[in-house]
């Protein structure tokens with residue numbers, strides 16, 4: 001009997017697809033030159049790196065000279081935020097939201113320790129930031145605003161264009177962590193009014209440990225590292241060439257496939273949401289419409305997320321949870337708290353994030369396996385019996 | 388993440404349910420992570436004749452609830468009262484360090500159930 005794997009954790013990471021893997025292979029053993037070298041092998045690799053930069057730029061509606069390769073989403077966020085802070089002569093004010101990824105939140109907390117001050121904007125019950133609150137939070141000392149394009153846990157899409165125009169009107173830098181969005185939904189940096197945008201290849205069937213930062217022409221930040229002149233000194237160090245090539249190919253493919261993929265994922269997502277809610281006492285977390293095409297985040301009331309994940313895993317279904325027990329910190333996720341979920345409801349949260357390989361049969365399979373799991377765990381739960 | 392014994396108890400928990408005419412009921416909740424457990428005991432001749440639990444929690448919480456019930460069923464009340472959270476974790480063959488917290492419900496719930504049982508006994512005797 002072949003055991004089945006239904007991978008529904010694409011928000012965590014995705015498999016490298018064949019076309020991407022094939023594109024990377026020559027850059028390990030055949031085209032191994034250092035792109036900074038003057039000789040022919042080096043120059044050939046330089047050309048491939050620059051082609052990957054152009055592909056990345058095209059996917060974002062940007063110019064190639066505005067794309068900087070990094071080690072992923074975390075590093076892109078750090079370069080933008082810390083770099084902008086370091087560029088200043090004195091401490092200043094930062095605006096972000098309470099639902100950002102730790103790769104933004106923890107950077108902001110660190111900057112607070114260095115004397116900067118930060119406004120963590122609240123979100124509504126669907127996880128949305130109100131652009132008006134951004135406007136109201138701005139002071140004469142505000143130098144950067146950082147709001148994620150889509151939330152990694154609950155999938156809520158933020159009004160980036162509107163927030164971007166608020167930032168632009170006030171002459172304040174605007175960064176968006178678009179790690180969850182690039183390759184899933186169309187992105188145009190000019191349309192979004194952003195100065196910085198972070199992306200990571202492993203979220204759209206590219207390799208891990210490689211990403212990019214879009215930084216608008218004319219914007220200056222102080223680099224975090226010192227070294228060679230790679231990536232125009234913004235990110236010195238010999239390039240992760242196979243990664244860069246993989247990123248270029250992955251972003252090119254993912255963006256060209258958005259029209260079909262978005263529709264398919266939204267359809268599968270909505271079927272899964274509907275089916276799970278049909279179990280009863282199941283609530284959707286995040287915005288019902290303004291959400292990532294592949295994101296399903298629900299709370300199964302009266303039961304705990306990790307125990308649901310363990311049970312799903314035994315059926316070959318891979319998902320994730322924001323419950324306190326699965327976080328390692330004994331606290332429910334800051335995102336679920338920020339949207340106002342009470343503790344027991346946050347405790348039962350499970351995220352299914354769909355992607356490339358998922359099919360209608362996968363949805364049927366989850367909808368067949370989930371109800372008995374939920375029923376078994378509820379039958380053990382004191383709060384279910386006391387409801 | 389969990390060893391086979393923990394998973395076995397998670398998948399086939401012993402003594403799940405409630406005892407409507409229990410002699411003692413104990414409840415504990417973790418303020419922090421949110422796991423909660425309810426434990427029912429039936430006592431005869433000072434021995435725990437029957438025990439059942441209900442748990443709202445993760446794998447560690449459910450497995451340790453189940454393990455505890457197996458460990459104390461048939462023991463005298465005094466013997467059972469000696470069982471610690473550490474004993475339960477040990478009997479399960481160990482738990483990941485960050486999950487120990489979640490397993491700390493079981494012995495606490497038993498302490499509460501025993502206290503409740505003694506409470507009842509005193510009240511009955513004073514009637």
Ligand SMILES: Cc1ncc(COP(=O)(O)O)c(C=O)c1O
Pocket residue numbers: 011012071072073074075101103148150151152177179180200202209211
């Ligand atoms: C919204 C968001 N930002 C940043 C990151 C971090 O990206 P990476 O793991 O590539 O550094 C992730 C991925 O986990 C994410 O979902």
Ligand SMILES: [Zn+2]
Pocket residue numbers: 325420422444445446447448489
């Ligand atoms: Zn727990």
